[in-house]
Amino acid sequence: MRDARAIPGCASPILPYRFNGAASAGALPATTMPKPLELALKEGDQAPDFSGATSQGPFSLSAARGRKVILYFYPRDDTPGCTKEACGFRDLHAEIAAKGAAVLGVSTDPVKSHGKFAEKFKLPFPLL
8 A cells, every 4th residue: 555645634644656756745747738628609699408497496498488588597596696697687687588588597606505595585496
């Protein structure tokens, strides 16, 4: 087994390994940058169908066919920037709905977290 150095507050130790023929501890080998992400969809394209659980129950994009959907992505529920963004959509929700569009927020947080976030800030649209 190789000698490992512990880092305070970190579950994974640094393991020494060989890099370019020299011993190294914690250094990363040279890598190439990945190619830029090429998105298949462009603004205004019809999105493929998807479904999932939301703070307001099950959601399927196919159920919203024929309506415009404002689909926005955010990193975390109840963080300053995400809250500001969500409240901006909330404040414009009546105007958006009057134009026949729906709003859907998407993040990787669990549905329970979405429910608390939506309730706390009175968000009238589902969070997936």
